[in-house]
Amino acid sequence: MKDIVTLLRPRIFSFKNKGLFKNDRGRRVKLFLFGTIGICFWGGIFATSLRVLIYFKEISELGDILAYKLLSMILLTFFSLLIFSSILTSISKLYLSRDLSLVHSMPVSSFKIFIARSIESTLDSSWMVIVYTLPIFMSYGIVYQAGFFFYWDMIMVILSLVIIASSTSVILVVLVVNFVPASRMRNMSIFFGLCFFLILFFAVRFLQPERLVDPEVFSTALVYLKSLKTPAPPYLPSTWACDSLKAALSGHIQHGMFHTALSWTWAGVMVFMAIIIADAVYFKGLSKAHTAHVRLFRNRFSGIHFRGLLPGPVGAFIFKEIRTFFRDQTQWSQLFLIAALVVLYLYNFNALPLEKAPIKTVYLQNLLSFLNMGLAGFVLTAITARFAYPAVSIEREAFWLVKSVPITLRRYLWIKFFIYFLPLLILTEILIIATNILLKVTPFMMALSTATIFFLVPGVVAMGIGFGAAYPDFKADNPAQTVTSFGGILFMMVCAGYIGAVIFLEAGPVYNIFMADIKERGLTVFEWTWVTGSFFLVFVLSIAAIIIPMKFGEKRLSELKV
Amino acid sequence: MIELKNLSKKYGNLLAVDTLNLRVSKGEIFGFIGPNGAGKTTTINMMGGVLAPTSGAVMICGINMADQPEHAKRKIGFIPDRxxxxxxxxxxxxxxxxxxxxxxxxxxxxxxxxxxxxxxxxxxxxxxxxxxxxxxxxxxxxxxxxxxxxPQVIVVDEPMVGLDPLAIKMVKDHFKHLADEGVTIFMSTHTLKVAEDICDKIGIIHKGTLIATGTYEDLRRNVHAEGADLEQIFIRLTEP
Structure with missing residues (x-):
């Protein structure tokens, strides 16, 4: 036990020392910013959950069934998220951390190192999921006026689920590392990325959430009720948790205790199994993970044929970037996730029951198409945050090279910009055009949204590159995670503001043009002025969104001591 | 004090260390030299218990690293290169x-x-x-x-990298002092002058195989080059 505590100590000290030696003011500003965003988000979830549950409670009979069905779905999602998050964290903690060589050279048995790492992994992978699901569970307690037992039970159930998810993931990772050729350790994230995509896709397909609010698809009310009451699989830990919380909500303490005890028993079994398995195979797998990396697929793209078309330094950076991206197969899992995102995005538009809406379909289609520009803009921001924002940080310790070669930082940043601009433009245009086709919008809306996206993409990408250059982290273990830093949050906030401003500026003129078209009349002089002024402002804003962040990034990066 | 018995390590199809047999006695400073990618760091990591060998054994003060890793590691002071x-x-x-x-x-x-x-x-x-x-x-x-x-055994990979001349001298003197007190030191280095100055015995590893081992004089005799310095011996033994 003493060794395990000692192994955890560097983490505790590092956390404690974080604020001790740094500029306190900057830290406080960041803390305030992150804290405010976090609290707003938490409050938003709490308010929404309360609103939904109060609404359900008002519906006699059916309301409780719906609320419990929702609880079951939330717990299943909670459990799946914990497992996925834990898989990724435990791979990194158990096999890829840079201090592993140091701790394994110490006279401590590998199973103790495994336990310490697993504790760290469990905490790291679950704290955020717990914090942001708590308001949902608390809402149940408030709406159903549950007693103290519910809140105690809620904590116990969540903790047991966290331990079960973490142990399951750790066992899976430890075993897979021993069976998959270890030289392909890093490539495993592709495997997990693909699994997550499939799980996500099938989970959404099977749950068919749209059916819950559309009783018409069921032949009778009885069939509808029956489908809602269908019990979840009894062997799933999330089902035990759901049964326990349901019992606690309705005051059946013994029943609740039984299911909580069931959950904890399994948690104990899983921890025990994880330690036994790790004792047998963890160090063996770790030794394999230290081997040289072998590429899973050998891509033949060399780019030599295109090199002649571009000037020396430009070509050099472009092809370095493309080669590094495709040779780092850890990046590919992200591509699978984007594919999943695109498929789900399009699927959701396809599944919209527009014809059943009380509003006239043609209005709704075009309204949705308009709002879809904003939605696509946020998807674009998320993808830019993942790929373009870390584009400078990804140089890591090799950034001295960028500073030492005969190329200006401005040119370097613009090369980075164009590398990400073209693929992101194509992706976002595909999203917007495909959803417009699914919505069967008017030609005007099609042209408007295509053009708006054409102006939005360079602004968002420039912000990604600019803010990424202004707040780089060359020491990050995983540069892709730098987006959760101060600069990353700032980038996302400014992006949200920019997209919101564009949508706001276009809303009025678009409504006027659309209504004039429907009513088959021309625009008034005032409307023409408004339309021209608004679109001109959008144009100016978009140009500013490209130039200002790029200059800001260049200035900050040039001041940086490397 | 240190004994490597038929020690091998394979990375996929690459044999990084091939059937290494070596014995370093108490109070001896052993210099382990070889070209880049010869298998020095892999050997040192196996000796430090950081890497499991594919076959063979590492014995530290008579303790098998595979059987009693904690006991063996307790005897070692491990200094990796990075x-x-x-x-x-x-x-x-x-x-x-x-x-x-x-x-x-x-x-x-x-x-x-x-x-x-x-x-x-x-x-x-x-x-x-x-x-x-x-x-x-x-x-x-x-x-x-x-x-x-x-520690009774010091396993060190490239000890002088990044040190200033004063620190290098201090480390060299301290290693000699420790060896006089009975501490066994196994060190890999590219700085042949350091190996020449402080090592009692030198082993040269090339493509995973120990191609020569012994005192400085033994190595000279090995390549039939009286008066040659370690650099000349090293080049003669390892050049393609």
Whole structure:
């Protein structure tokens, strides 16, 4: 036990020392910013959950069934998220951390190192999921006026689920590392990325959430009720948790205790199994993970044929970037996730029951198409945050090279910009055009949204590159995670503001043009002025969104001591 | 003190270390040299218990590393070439962390840590975060940490990289002093002058195989080059 505590100590000290030696003011500003965003988000979830549950409670009979069905779905999602998050964290903690060589050279048995790492992994992978699901569970307690037992039970159930998810993931990772050729350790994230995509896709397909609010698809009310009451699989830990919380909500303490005890028993079994398995195979797998990396697929793209078309330094950076991206197969899992995102995005538009809406379909289609520009803009921001924002940080310790070669930082940043601009433009245009086709919008809306996206993409990408250059982290273990830093949050906030401003500026003129078209009349002089002024402002804003962040990034990066 | 028995390590199809047999006696300083990618670091990692061999055994003070890794590691002071240090810990906190893992009691820690910090010129910076240290300071801190528990065997990979001339001299003198006191030192190095100056025996590894071993004189005789220095011997043995 003493060794395990000692192994955890560097983490505790590092956390404690974080604020001790740094500029306190900057830290406080960041803390305030992150804290405010976090609290707003938490409050938003709490308010929404309360609103939904109060609404359900008002519906006699059916309301409780719906609320419990929702609880079951939330717990299943909670459990799946914990497992996925834990898989990724435990791979990194158990096999890829840079201090592993140091701790394994110490006279401590590998199973103790495994336990310490697993504790760290469990905490790291679950704290955020717990914090942001708590308001949902608390809402149940408030709406159903549950007693103290519910809140105690809620904590116990969540903790047991966290331990079960973490142990399951750790066992899976430890075993897979021993069976998959270890030289392909890093490539495993592709495997997990693909699994997550499939799980996500099938989970959404099977749950068919749209059916819950559309009783018409069921032949009778009885069939509808029956489908809602269908019990979840009894062997799933999330089902035990759901049964326990349901019992606690309705005051059946013994029943609740039984299911909580069931959950904890399994948690104990899983921890025990994880330690036994790790004792047998963890160090063996770790030794394999230290081997040289072998590429899973050998891509033949060399780019030599295109090199002649571009000037020396430009070509050099472009092809370095493309080669590094495709040779780092850890990046590919992200591509699978984007594919999943695109498929789900399009699927959701396809599944919209527009014809059943009380509003006239043609209005709704075009309204949705308009709002879809904003939605696509946020998807674009998320993808830019993942790929373009870390584009400078990804140089890591090799950034001295960028500073030492005969190329200006401005040119370097613009090369980075164009590398990400073209693929992101194509992706976002595909999203917007495909959803417009699914919505069967008017030609005007099609042209408007295509053009708006054409102006939005360079602004968002420039912000990604600019803010990424202004707040780089060359020491990050995983540069892709730098987006959760101060600069990353700032980038996302400014992006949200920019997209919101564009949508706001276009809303009025678009409504006027659309209504004039429907009513088959021309625009008034005032409307023409408004339309021209608004679109001109959008144009100016978009140009500013490209130039200002790029200059800001260049200035900050040039001041940086490397 | 150190015995490597038929030690091999395979990375996929690549045989990084091939049936290595070696014995280093008590109080001996053994220099392990070889071209880049010859298998030096892999061998050292297996000796430090950081990497499991594909076959063969590492014996430290008669203890098999595979059977009793904790006992074996307790005897070793392991100094890797690019040690990871917890950047957010102070130098003193890092030493305490290592001391706790080796079960060094509080009184001994206070005495030893101060002694090592003084020896490696780190006393005045011991309460600063490691992230503010230079590369050489980090290297000195790793050495100080490895010596805290008075190891019987020191396994060190490229000890002089990043050190200034004063620190290099100090480390060389200290290694000689430790060897006189019976500590066995196994070190890999590219600095042939260092190997020439302090090593009692030298082993040359090439493409995973130990191609020559013995004293400086033995090696000279081996290549039939009387009066040749270690660099000439090394080149003659390893050039393609």
């Amino acid at each position: 040690a990871y240090l917890y950047e957010k810990l102070t130098g003193m906190e890092f030493l305490k962390f290592i001391a706790d893992l080796y079960d060094v009691d509080e009184d001994r820690f206070l005495k030893k840590s101060q002694e090592k910090l003084d020896m490696f010129f780190l006393s005045d910076r011991s309460n600063e975060l490691i992230e503010s240290y230079s590369h050489g300071m980090k290297q000195r801190l790793v050495m100080a940490a490895a010596l805290l528990h008075d």
